[in-house]
Structure formats: structure tokens, C-alpha cells
Amino acid sequence: MFIDVAKIFVKGGNGGHGAVAFRREKYEPAGGPAGGDGGDGGSVILEVDRNIRTLMDFRYSRHHKAPNGEDGKSKMQYGKKGQDLILKVPQGTIIRDAETNAIIADLTEDGTTYVIAKGGRGGKGNMKFTTSTRQAPRFAEGGSKGEERWIVLELKLLADVGLVGFPNVGKSTLLSVMTDAKPKIADYHFTTLTPNLGVVEIEGGKSFVIADIPGLIEGAHTGIGLGHDFLRHIERTRVIVHLVDVSGQEGRDPVEDFIKINQELEKYDARLASRPQIVVGNKMDILGEGDGFDRLEKEVSKLGYELYPISAATRQGIKELKYGIWNKLQEAGEIEPTIEIVEENKTYELKEKKDDIIVRKENEQYFVEGDFVEKLLNSTNFDDLDSIRYFQRMIKKRGVVDKLKELGIKNEEIVNICGYEFEFFD
Template identity: 50%
Template sequence: MNLDKAKIYVQGGRGGDGSISFRREKYIPRGGPNGGDGGSGGSVVLKATEGMTTLIDLRYRPHQTADNGQHGMGKLRNGGSAEDRVVRVPIGTVARVHDSDEIISDLDKVGQSFVVARGGIGGRGNAHFRSSTFQTPRVAEKGEPGEERTLDLEVKLIADVGLVGFPNAGKSTLLSRTSAANPKIADYPFTTLTPNLGVVRIANDKNFLLADIPGLIDGAHAGSGLGHDFLRHIERTKILVHVIDVSAGDGRDPIEDFEQINKELSLYNKRLARTPQLVALNKTDLPAAQDHLQKVLGYFGKRKVYEISALTGQGVNLLMTSTYRLLNHINKEIQKKSSQQKPMVINESRPKEKIKVTHRKNHFFVEGKEVRRAALMTDFGNEQAIVMFHRKLKRMGAINALMKAGVQEGDTVQIDEFEFTFNQNSNG
């Protein structure tokens, strides 16, 4: 079971209906409308939470639905709005629309949150619709349905540095040597089946987060050996430490291993191939390593490599210190670029929504967010509500759009799931 992936269905709460009510008191025979508004439905919110590492809870509770808003009441009493449903997820969780590459949120900071399904707004009570020519409105709006969608969630680790290499190269041993992490270690491939994290402390206030990524194999970029599950965890890292078994254990060739891993990284994501990489020649404490060490050093030429033994600790401090220095340099460059960027100006004004009209013979289809909302909040069993709906369509420009498309009296018009016969006047 993959615990860092989950498919969930989210639905915002429906807004409460507005109330149809009139003031009824002694000596006030013709009290005006006093129906209150419905409350807003709750939204479904993803929140990045410290301490969480998997999505296992959501695999067992894939349906996340927020509560509905309360209905409006008489005496101008508004219904209460529902609380948001907060879904806690690990830091590094990415949410995509189901079966697509459309990313709607990437929660990479503690406490960061994102609304993935908005609750519907509450309907207005009849007190809103009184006018000099409409003294007794027996009409109110229905609450708007909440948004609903299916999402694919996955967790990508947030680590500064990632350890990569073939299975059994000694990455887990290196992680346990340099941090307080306690990964499972044994002398066979694929001991590590899930990424492990550890904090490497160089000195006071000098530390970084190190991730032990499970061993990669030939074809990992195409998904072989759980390749996709492993590779996505190093997409965010700023540095890669490439661990090579220089003892050529299991009859492997250290140089071929190095080239194959880099090929897999490049095929999966071109950016990974450009990520700064430090090379660690591991297991130099073994006699067999001396048979291959000079050949491997000759292959790298003048490139700086680090001869280490994760088991004994030889050369590990130098490797980690160099890693921290490089990371510090990269972070300063990132901060420098960020400070040079001009602040983004956000235009708060919304452009007027375009209404789309299509038709087949005498059947016309009207599309648009505001038009759909107006239809969903209309009580089509109420004649006064239908008149108000027609007026709304006029104000939005939907009636003009229909006429430009060639609609005639008596033609069928459909908005979302609602169908009605077109009447240009409709008492409006």
C-alpha cells in the first residue's frame, strides 16, 4: 500500500435557504417582509501539518464533506454559517484534479492551507426584495450548492539534500551516521522502501534536512522498481549526494552505476540532471574497494569526490561540511534573486464574465459561472422567483446573448440541469 498517495472526494457545504416571512404583530396588520438570509456552507480546506508523514488517514476516509449553512428565519434572523472542514495533510502535499496534471495546490510550508472546495453562499431572504412596487415579496433565494471535485493527493518530501544511488550503496547507513534518523538497514537491496528524513547538525544553528531516497534501478524513470514513487521525493531537493559502492559489491561496476543513476534522473526530470551533485565513494574501508578506487578516481579526473566509509565514519564529516557550505551558497543565491524580483501587482477587479451560448436546432445551452449560480439559487416552483430569475438574466446579458444566437419564442433554454421555455418578456 502506497501511504503517500490518496484519492479523495471533497464537497463544500450548501448555503442555507433564505426565509420568506412577514412581520405579524398586533396593531400592525400589514407588516413588511422580514425573512432572514441563509448562512454560508463550510468549505473543505487542506492544511499542511507538522508531524504528519503519510496520507493513510485519507485512504480510509476518502470522502470529506463540509456542513451546510443554516436556513434564514423570520424577524430578520440570519442562519448561521457552517465551520470549514479542515483536512490535515503532511507538509509537501500536492493536490491535483483527478486523472489530470492540473495542480491546484502545493503545500510546502507549515500551516499553509488552501480551499479545495468552496462552500455555497446563503440565499437572501424576502426582506431584500421589497421595493416601492413590490411590497409583499413572497420569494427568497435558495442556498447555493457547494463545490465538489475528486482530487489526487501525493506527498513530496521537503528536504534540502537527497541521497541517491543504487540499492545497497550505503545511503541508509550514511543517514544514520550523520543524523538521529534510524532507518532499517540490512545487507540486501530495497531494504528502504519509504524515504527517511534526518537532520544533520554541523554546529549550533547550522543544520540541514537530509533525505534517504530508496535505491533506484534501471528503468526507474518509467516506474520500474517503484521508480516514480521514489524519484518524485527528490524533485524539491537543492543538492544531491550521489553515493557509490566503490567496493563493487554484488559484482556491480561503480562507474556504470554512477552513469545509470544520472541517466534515470535526467529521463525523469531534466531539472534533476542540473541539480548540484556531490559524489561520495562509499565502503572504502573494505579491502575490495582498493581494487577499484584508482580506476574510479581516474574516471572523475579533477572533479572533487569524497572517499568515505559510512560504517566507520571515515570522511563523513568532511562530506557533510562541504554539503552544508554548498547549500548555504545556494540559499544565498536564491535570496538574492528573490530580492531582485519586482513585487507582483494583483489586480483586484474582476473582468466581466463572458456568457457562452451554444445551440442544437431549437435547444439553447447557456454557460457561465454567475448564470449557473443564479439558476441553482432559484426556486422554480415559485412564480415570483421565476420573474426575478428572468430579470437577473437580463442584467447579466444572458437574454441578449440568447437573442444574438438566434433564440425564438418557445425555444428550449438549458442552464446546467434546468430547462425552461424562452419568453422574452416573462413579466420582467
């Protein structure tokens, strides 16, 4: 089974909480603060593995979460960092944000890694909050949450040559005789519903990869049938081999088919029209009395393409075609990307920043939400006066009090802060 699109949820591990602890040794019964920091959460990392061919594993496992960091410990011991979660993906995988469809990364090189969801930072232990006026803090910092998002993995085949043409023109048969690939072959339309890859070997240790792109139909560029699913795999190919049935057995006109397929490629992406192309007239062994090949040859010559007459069934002209494709590949340079690729080292921004604080009024109730506020709550010891003062100072410093006043809050009214209720006093 070939799976080329998968939607998954990824989440970095949460950072461990800092510890509140004090030194209690035999000769120091009232030692200073000794709470260690929490460990950072593990990150979710995508890694390219050339041995993987499909995204099938992600079809059955859609949620991926990295381990959390450990909480800090006494005696100034730091919590253990959460282990990173490595997800293996095939070469040619594009990562998109599921909400915006924006491209996050394009992974083409074997061994390339990309951090898709960073783990949260561990919180500081109480030993980090000592000051000249606060010698024994009884509070520590909570760990921050790891990044989380839904992403779409989209696989575009990495092949030197893309084999295109209308359904039932003999693409699967041609792939089978040129390579060791064993696609399913039968005499009916849309036999091939998934792309097939094969390696073509010629003398002297030379080889190239060819992809049999499933049969296109008129209107494929608009998404009719499985148009977009098929056309995406042509974007990365350096040479297009356009297979045309010249026998007329299916009641089709070879010149009309040739023109329509090229129109579909151009409408999908104009740059595909300028991609090096070789035209192949198939089923020469059953050409009959029609003039399909001659008319196709005249049309192809107008565009300056090379035309190879073959019979995939009898292997007529296959050797000449292999060398023709190889020579065309030597002339073709590297293709320019046909999609928008993020700049190297450019960080993809989450839609909502981690420090955003949301202050709102709904049904005469006041709400304060956000990761920063939640982390602050986790850091606060409401049994300790210093910790409460720190909480109040940070809330005021971040503008929460001013925003609540703008919404019309009055003293003794209730404010819901991340699920906890507080009375407001100015």
C-alpha cells in the same frame, strides 16, 4: 508507512436558502417582509502542519465536505454560516486538479492555508426583493452550491540533502550511522521502498536534514519500477549525495553505476544535473583487490565533484563526510523551483463556471441545466405570480429562450429544467 500521493474529493458547503416571512406583531398584523438571508456554506481549507509527515490519513478518508449554511429565519434573522473544514497536510504538498493534472498550489511553509473548495453564498431573504411596485414579495433566493472537485495531493520531501544511488549500495546503513533514523536494513535489493528522513547533527548546534531516496534503477526517469515516485523527492533537495559501492561485491562497476544514476537524474529534470553533488565511495573496508575506487576517483575528478571514501559499516570517514556536506550546503543557494508553480494570489478557475447554462436537445427532448438555473428554481415560489414573473424574466434575460428557439422548439413542447418539466410558450 509512508504515503506520498492521495486522491480525495472536496466540497464546500451549500449556502442556506433565504427565508420568506412577514412581520406579524400585535399592533402590526400586516407588517412588511422580514425573511432573513441564508448563511454562507463553509469552505474546505488546506493548512500546512509541520508535525505531519505523510498523507496517510487521506488514504482512508477520501471524501471531505464542509457544513452547509443555515437557512434564513423570520424576523430578519440571518442563517448561521457553515464552519470551515480544515484539512492538515505536510510541508511540501503539491495540490493538483485530478482531471487536468494542473498544479493548483504548492504548500511549503508551515501554517500556510489555501481555500481549495469555497462554500456557496447564502440566498437573500424576501426582505431584499422589495421594490416600489412589489411591496410584499413571496419569494426568496436559494443558496448557491459550494465548489466541488477531485484533487490529488502529492508530497515531495523537504530535505536539504538527497541521498541517491543504486539499490543495496548502503544508503540506509549510511543514514542510520549519520542520524537517529532507524530504517529497515537487510542484504537484498530494494529493501527500502519508501523514503526515510533523518537529521544530521554536528558540533556547534549545526544540523541538516537528509533524505534516503529509495534505490534507483536504469530507466527510472521513464517511470520504470517506482522511478517517478522516487525521483520526485530529489527535486527540492539543495545538495545531492551520490553513494557508490566501490567494492565490486555485487558484480557491478562503480564508474558505470555513477554515470547511469547521473543520466537518470538529468533525463528526469535537466536542472538536477547542475545541482551541487558530493560523491561517496562506500564499502572501503571490503574493497579487495579491485581498482574500483581509483577508477571512480578519475571519473569524478573530470566533473569537478568531491569524492569521500567511507565505510558505513565501520563508520570510517563518516565525520569528514558530515562536515563536507555541511560546507557544500553553505555554498549552495536556494534552488529554483523544478515545477510550474501558480503565481501568488492567482485564482484557480474551475473548468465549468458556476453561472454556465447548458441548453441542449437530446432524443427530441429539450434540457436546461446549470447551477444558475438550479439556484433560480430554488428561489421561485410557483404559487406566487410575482415570483413566476421573476423566474420567466431571468430565464429570458440569460438567453435560454433564444437558445431553445435556435434548437427548434415549438409552443407546448416540454422542456426539462433541472429535473422539472415545463411547457414552452413564447
